[in-house]
Amino acid sequence: MIRIKNVEKSNLISASISGKITKEDIEKIHPLIHNIVKNGNKVNFFFELVNFKGYDLKGLWEDLKVDTAHISDYGKMAFVGEKEWQEWAAKATDFFTSSEVKYFDFTEKEEAKRWILNQ
Template identity: 25%
Template structure:
């Protein structure tokens, strides 16, 4: 399940995922992504992972449109083991991708917002 967080604004989409991500979760993001692109900006995605197990069998990554329009992706996980999520973000080949542990959550929020 994917929850949109309150610091979503401008061209930053802030989300928190609990467990698995499914194609239906991207449907929540798509209108926000489209709005950012309509305003002539690139998308920045903050993804906090409560308990990362894996992507579901549902093709979450395959349904993502506009992957080339993401400029930054910040993944925040409970521990260093969650860093493996970065290898799954290959469709976002133009984006800068960083991983932070939950202890460094504020640094992650700062990075995703800065120019």
């Protein structure tokens, strides 16, 4: 499940992610990406991973389609998590994108916020 959080920065999508990501979750984020891009901005992401279990099959497929369509529209990505495999996933994301991607442990959440908000 993806729960979108309100933020003051117009080019930032902030969300808490738990359980498995579904196609419907990705469909909530896609219009937000379009709104940022149509204003000529790169999209930054701040994701808190709490009891995150990955994707269901349709969610993974939808995320891959959205990422493929928008990969050049992404700016910075901050992942705040609790497990070593989440750090590996963030590093894999960094490898496949031109975005600046960083993983932070929950103890570093405030540092992650400072990093994503400073352009």
